[in-house]
Amino acid sequence: MTDISDHTRTNYTRFIDNHMIPWFGQMTVSDRGAKITRDHVSRWVLDLRHGRSGPLHPPGTVRRSYAPKTIANLHGLLYSILQSAVEADPSLRDSNPCAHTRLPKGNDTEDDEVFLEPGEYALLKTHVRPDAADIIEALVSTGLRWGEVTALQPRDFTFASKRPTLRVQRAWKRRGEGGTFLGAPKTKKSRRTLVLTSAQVKLFQRLCKGRQPTDLVFTAPGGGAWHSGVFHAHRWKPALDAANAAGLTKRPRIHDLRHTHASWLIAGRVPLPVIQARLGHESITTTVDRYGHLLESSDDEVVAAVEWAMSAAATERDFSEAA
Known part of the structure; x- marks a missing residue:
């Protein structure tokens, strides 16, 4: 390969x-x-x-x-x-014995992704240590992957325009022999541009202030890039433990902040192709398969649209028959 x-x-x-x-x-x-x-x-x-x-x-x-x-x-x-x-070589093998394997199915009641409601996220955030609050806010408000948000540099932002943006241009990659390096994003579609809210502009402007264009926006307390394992053990897990003790019933992973972002976009009636582009999914199928079940809240809009179309068609037919 x-x-x-x-x-x-x-x-x-x-x-x-x-x-x-x-x-x-x-x-x-x-x-x-x-x-x-x-x-x-x-x-x-x-x-x-x-x-x-x-x-x-x-x-x-x-x-x-x-x-x-x-x-x-x-x-x-x-x-x-x-x-x-x-x-x-067809003479080597003419068929694939894996072609028709019936694979085990997952538990239909098990939810792989955890989606936080805004109030649940607010509760979790109150228990996050101050030096981790900004990165948590960035993850949930942009939907970026951990390896993307921790690779951000000041040169990735455009603040001086009518519509400020963030450009995803790199991500942390793992070496085969161990260790990490900055490389291209996960896929071609992962190299994308995101529009920023006014609150995000304030957040990233504050973080970029005083940094060189190629400096990291998010750094660990001792300097350098955050290590995902260290962040999980010393920032994320303690915050979850405290939030659970305070009443949060869910146990999200860091990556679930990305899923949470997507669920908020769906709740706001953002079209799936727009969500696909924002999350950097290579295919709309990925977006539909992962978040399609959250579209039930759009049932009223579907019913209204179909009723409107059928009513308009019936009116047009009656007009034609009368003529």
């Missing part, structure tokens, strides 16, 4: 070593010899789901069960490997 980062390549290699080799290590991707069949793939999926070890695991190996989403990700990687064999 030529379009992935070193960090992703390292992860894929680890997934293969830990979650595929113990099941398929003595098999071949071709149709010759000990080939991988649909039955092998199905048994592998079931073993992952129920925490069972593979045929090549050492005796006594203890495995944990995996969630449907994790299994789907691993299955997708295996599918890609075998599909490469199919596409490389």
Whole structure:
């Protein structure tokens, strides 16, 4: 694969070593010899789901069960490997045994994302330490990813215009051997421009004051970039614990501030294509799949629009018949 980062390549290699080799290590991707069949793939999926070890695991190996989403990700990687064999040479393999696997479904009652109401966010914010309040405010008010907001620099802002904006031009990336570096955003659509509210302009102008164009806007107390693990352990988790003790019933992740931002836009009747562009989703399908269930609040508008159109059509028909 030529379009992935070193960090992703390292992860894929680890997934293969830990979650595929113990099941398929003595098999071949071709149709010759000990080939991988649909039955092998199905048994592998079931073993992952129920925490069972593979045929090549050492005796006594203890495995944990995996969630449907994790299994789907691993299955997708295996599918890609075998599909490469199919596409490389039809005589090597003429079909993909992963093509028709029935994967486990998630719990319909389980909500992967947590959406905060404005009042719930206000409660949480009162328990955030002062040196973390600005970054929390920026995350929830822009919908940027952690790696994007912590990579912001003064040169990314345009304040002296009729409509102030923020341009997402870089994000923190992980190296394959460990560590991070500033690189391009996640996808082409992630390189985007966001309009700013007057409150955001005041926030970012204050943060940019006295900084050089290429300085980081958000820095840790000791200087330098915030580390996500440090921020979570020493800023986010203590704030959540205090907010929960004060009555907050939800336990959002930092990334859920992005979901919260999207839910507020939907509640404000912002069209999904606009939300897609603001969040930097590569496809509108991603936006619909993730936030479509929040559109129930628009049912009244849908009913009104359909009734108006049908009423207008009926009036036009009656007029034509009378003529």
